[in-house]
Amino acid sequence: MKHLPPTLREDQRYLKFKVHSEEEIQFPEVVESIWDAALGFLGEKGLSSADPWIMKNLYDSSKQIGVIKVNSKTEDDFRASLAFIDSIDRYKAFVTVEQVSGTIKSLEGLNN
Amino acid sequence: MQFHELCLRNTSGSVCPKAKEIGWNTTNCSLNTVFLEADDWGELKRKIGENREEADMLIFEGGDEELNRKACETSKLDILLHPEKDRKDSGLNHVMAEAAADNNVAIGLDFTQLEESGKGRMHVLAHWRKNLKLCEKYNAPYLITTGAKERHQLRGPRELKALIDSLGHSGRKAVSEVPGQIIDRAERSKIDENVRPGVEKK
Numbered sequence: 001m002k003h004l005p006p007t008l009r010e011d012q013r014y015l016k017f018k019v020h021s022e023e024e025i026q027f028p029e030v031v032e033s034i035w036d037a038a039l040g041f042l043g044e045k046g047l048s049s050a051d052p053w054i055m056k057n058l059y060d061s062s063k064q065i066g067v068i069k070v071n072s073k074t075e076d077d078f079r080a081s082l083a084f085i086d087s088i089d090r091y092k093a094f095v096t097v098e099q100v101s102g103t104i105k106s107l108e109g110l111n112n
Numbered sequence: 113m114q115f116h117e118l119c120l121r122n123t124s125g126s127v128c129p130k131a132k133e134i135g136w137n138t139t140n141c142s143l144n145t146v147f148l149e150a151d152d153w154g155e156l157k158r159k160i161g162e163n164r165e166e167a168d169m170l171i172f173e174g175g176d177e178e179l180n181r182k183a184c185e186t187s188k189l190d191i192l193l194h195p196e197k198d199r200k201d202s203g204l205n206h207v208m209a210e211a212a213a214d215n216n217v218a219i220g221l222d223f224t225q226l227e228e229s230g231k232g233r234m235h236v237l238a239h240w241r242k243n244l245k246l247c248e249k250y251n252a253p254y255l256i257t258t259g260a261k262e263r264h265q266l267r268g269p270r271e272l273k274a275l276i277d278s279l280g281h282s283g284r285k286a287v288s289e290v291p292g293q294i295i296d297r298a299e300r301s302k303i304d305e306n307v308r309p310g311v312e313k314k
Contacts, residue, residue, distance in 0.1 A: 020134070021264070040229055080275035083267045084226065084233075096134045096268035
């Protein structure tokens with residue numbers, strides 16, 4: 001399929017997040033809890049406009065840092081939903097956003 | 113922007129350093145904060161009298177309709193925390209909001225109220241919406257706080273700001289401006305030149 005021209009593409013925001021917990025947490029559990037929290041807070045309709053994508057190749061399980069792509073218009077709503085994460089995979093944990101950017105390239109401290 | 117967290121319930125141990133690490137500029141660890149709980153107005157009045165002199169900040173944990181109103185009408189209190197706690201309504205009306213604006217009592221939104229997910233959380237958020245609307249209309253100060261007792265209950269300042277923004281009100285006021293004013297007030301009242309605590313010389 002042909003790519004959309006840049007002018008027709010939706011603007012994205014890339015959120016670099018950090019998981020704060022006592023134990024090291026693996027990617028699948030992080031994904032599950034982020035989806036749970038976002039679905040709970042925004043609902044199916046809200047989440048469809050946020051259109052999030054959690055990037056597997058950018059998750060660093062030793063530093064507990066990862067990247068989520070969301071639609072720029074719903075950045076605030078999505079960010080608020082991250083505040084509702086209180087535990088991940090039976091460990092007490094919370095998630096903070098460290099940096100927000102329009103491109104992955106300008107996010108700092110990633111492995112790529 | 114400077115972020116201030118004023119209602120940490122545990123100001124010892126690892127909570128304070130962690131709060132600094134995730135982006136709060138000031139926390140109430142450096143301030144003498146007193147949380148008040150009371151069943152009736154007599155008890156609350158006595159507790160205010162006992163604590164006002166030493167405390168930098170007095171926070172009343174609301175929930176009772178009559179006491180919410182009394183708290184809004186007392187200029188000696190700094191924050192009325194969670195007026196909607198254990199209630200079926202939002203715990204605040206136009207009379208209280210107006211009084212809170214006159215007496216500079218900030219309405220505190222406590223994030224720990226949102227712990228229960230689903231229906232309970234929905235009701236608290238609905239109450240927050242109503243309270244924020246009243247506060248905006250009557251110009252009453254409002255702030256949001258994590259109210260953390262333990263480390264894992266902390267949240268980032270910008271996440272809390274985003275929550276207020278997504279409810280349609282000013283998150284900037286809630287995490288930065290109003291708490292900043294309260295800290296300023298607390299510091300000003302400590303100056304030795306004052307006639308007595310909180311009363312400035314002309």
